Amino acid sequence: MTGMTQEQDDLAYNVFAKACPSRGTLEHVTGRWGGLTLGALQEGSLRFNELRRRVDGVSEKMLSQTLHALERDGLVHREAQPTNPPRVDYYLTPLGHRVAERLLALIHCVEGSMDDVLAAREAYDTRQPS
C-alpha cells in the first residue's frame, strides 16, 4: 500500500503522451478506414469483398492493410476456409466488440449532429472577417 496507489484514473497508458503505445492503437481504431471497418463488423462477420462494398471508397490495399493492423491488435479475427475458391471471414473479437460499441456510439452521435454541424459551417463561412 505504499508508493503508487490504484485510483480509477491512475492509468498505465495515456494517449496524450506521444510515446505511449495506446496512441498507436487509438490511431488504428480511429483511422480513416479502421473505424469504419470495426463499425461494419460490429453487426456480424463479413468476407473481404463484402467488407469492401460496405466500407464505401476503401481500396483493396487499404482494406487489407487495415485488417492486418486490427488483427494484430487483437480486435479482429480472420478465419480462412481452405476451399477453392477461398473463403475468408472476418469478425470481431470480444475486445473488438467492446471497442466497436464505443466507436458506433461516437459515429451515431456525429451522424445525428450533422444538421447542426452543417449549420455551423454555414455560419462560419458567411461571417465577415473583422
Add this chain to the structure above:
Amino acid sequence: MTGMTQEQDDLAYNVFAKACPSRGTLEHVTGRWGGLTLGALQEGSLRFNELRRRVDGVSEKMLSQTLHALERDGLVHREAQPTNPPRVDYYLTPLGHRVAERLLALIHCVEGSMDDVLAAREAYDTRQPS
C-alpha cells in the same frame, strides 16, 4: 405515413457512404489531432499553448489547422481577448461536449485494453506463418 417511415436507424446521414458529409466530420473528430484536442478540451477551456503542451507531439501548424476545422464544425469555440499580449481561450460547445464524451469513452476503453492489445501483438508476431 406513406413513403419513408421514421425508424431509429433511418438516418439522413451515413458515414459508410463515401459522399456523405458526415464522413468528413467523423474524420475531423477522429483524426490524429482532432480526437486528442477534443479530449483535452473536455475538462475545460485551454489556451493555445496549454493545448499544445497537453496534446504531446502536435506542431503549431497542425494544432492551428485542427482547431480551425473543429471551430468550423461547431465543436469548439474560440474566444480572443483584445489584450496585449493576446489571450485566446478555446472551449467546447455543447455539441463538442457531447461528441467529446463519446470520444473519451472510446479513448478510455482503448487505454484500458492495452495490456490485451500488447499481448495480442506479441502472439501475432511470434506465431509461425503456416
Add this chain to the structure above:
DNA sequence: CTGTATCCTTAATGATACTG
C-alpha cells in the same frame, strides 16, 4: 475470391522563420 506487389500521385505533417 482473396489477396500481394509495384509504381505513382497526392495529402499530411514537420521545421523553421516570421508577424501582430
Add this chain to the structure above:
DNA sequence: CAGTATCATTAAGGATACAG
C-alpha cells in the same frame, strides 16, 4: 502569446497488374 507562411519531407492513398 498566438498564430501565419513557406518549404521540405514523409506518409497515406490509389491504380494497376498479377499470384494462389
